[in-house]
Amino acid sequence: MRQRTPAAGRPSSSAVGAAPPARRRWKRLATALPVALAAVFASPSLPSHQVAAAPRAEVTVDRDHVVYWNKVLQRTFRQLTGASAAPTELARASAIVHVAIYDAANSAKCVRPVGCLGQPYLVKVPLAAGTTPDYDTAVDYAAFRALTGVWPDLDFSADLRAAQAAVPSTVTDTARAAGADVGTKAAEAVVNARVGDGAAAATAYPGSTQPGFWRPTGSGAAVTPHWGKVKPFTLTTLDQVRPPLPAGKTSMPELLASPEYAAQVNEVKRLGGATSTTRTPDQTQAAHFWANDLDGTYKPIGQIFANTQTLVAQQRVQTSGTAKLFAMLSLALADAGIAAWHAKYETPIDLWRPESAVNLDDDGNAATVADPSWRPLSADRSGRSFSPPFPAYVSGHATFAGAWARVMSYWFGQDQMTFDAATEDPHAQGVIRRFHSFSAAAEENALARLWLGVHYRWDAEQGPATGGRIGAHVTSHHLGPNSSADWVSFGTAYNRDTCPDQGQKLLDEHRWTQYQCQVLADGATFRLLVK
Secondary structure, eight states, X not given: OOOBOTXXXXXXXXXXXXXXXXXXXXXXXXXXOOOOOSSOOOOOOOOTTOOOOOXXXXXXXXXXXXXXHHHHHHHHHHHOOGGGGOHHHHHHXXXXXXXXXXXXXXXXXXXXXXXXXXXXXXXXXXXXXXXXXXXXXXXXXHHHHHHHHHOTTSOOHHHHHHHHHTXXXXXXXXXXXXXXXXXXXXXXXXXXXXXXSSTTOOOOOOXXXXXXXXXXXXXXXXXXXXXXXXXXXXOSOGGGTOOOXXXXXXXXXXXXXXXXXXXXHHHHHHHSBTTOSSSOHHHHHHHHHTTOOSTTSOHHHHHXXXXXXXXXXXXXXXXXXXXXXXXXXXXXHHHHHHHHHHHHHSSSOOBOOHHHHHHOSOSXXXXXXXXXXXXXXXXXXXXXXXXXXXXXXXXXXXXXXXXXXXXXXXXXXXXXXXXXXXXXXXGGTTOOEEEEXXXXXXXHHHHHXXXXXXXOHHHHHHHXXXXXXHHHHHHHHSSOOOOOSSOEEEEEEEOTTHHHHXXXXXXXXXXXXXXXXXXXXXXXXXXXXXX
């Protein structure tokens, strides 16, 4: 915390700042009224076989080019259909794009080593002597090259032109060229590193006719059943984060015979049915609010990004901060998808959906009673009930939510923060829900899958725990702050006010962990030291 002189209330020549558990700037800003989303993003309701159009004009360049490209990602999510729109695929794509942006942004800032954003993910692109890359251009070209690497059949050239048109005319051609070179090279390193990671190794998974095991429910073939074998972005092994098997049971017959299983089935039967009279109106709204499972929406990953965009704007995070925050978040989401799908497909219990458990009378458990007419609340645009086409345990939504909450609480130094969130799900158009902590939003996201009738409670409880472990791993081991054994000078052109403000900004953005302001001989100029 900053030391202040009693008289002036300003830092003395030896004022030192260190990153506290709850950073002052974020805490101060969090007490302000939450900022609602500028617009409700809900798409018009379309027949289930149609895909919402995604005109390029809907994404405009604002002050932050990182957020701009994140919105381009969301727009792309709306365009995709079928297996290509699976949350696993979208999480992987997001990680490739945002770590490319981060490595490019970091390289551009590293024109002065003390100015780096932190540790690179893969590369720190070397700079030609005497060149200073334009930061926004580096971000733009990294995003463009990464997007075209992930989706070579899609055209992002108009997005690049729009982004570059927003770069001030005072930026020289030399700086633009250097930025383009840095961005392209950073992205190529990331794209090339993911070649052969297992994402393209699609395999068939017909399901099983044996009780308890997942089988198709009429919503399509199993989605990305191979994803649990994809190479993680940050984890050394999935053993680091693996959730326990449901109720600790190691075989399906043991699970189906247990009272824990019966309790789980009966709970979702009561709360998650399309015609449930037990579920409250607020639970029904929340169930639809967090779904975003349908083509034409920005999908669950896009909703997480929308919440992050809201908080970035509300808390006034600058572009040097958003580059790292979105990279950390995307890495955690990508590995959350891999871990969740490993639990779904690569364990002794590839658990059937509640729809199958309630409809069929072959689990052998006397405490469950089949109801062939039961349908989940989850529905397509025409109102037809459906369950997502992959095993239930663990919930992907819940795992993503847990990863998000852990990264956000790390970034802002606290869990408590009030914000408003929106949705694109057609069954919750125009709905805004307010939350007072990241963990509360994640918990509701997870439980919403129970209320929607597509998951059991243990899916919703173990998902956030798994995602939280992944988020903790990412924030502890990747993209960490710069470090130095001794104090190093960040700059000397500061006064009594600007020195601690800049020092705190470096702490808030996790670029350095300590700062110190020292007054120079003239008594008015301050040197900012960091380590």
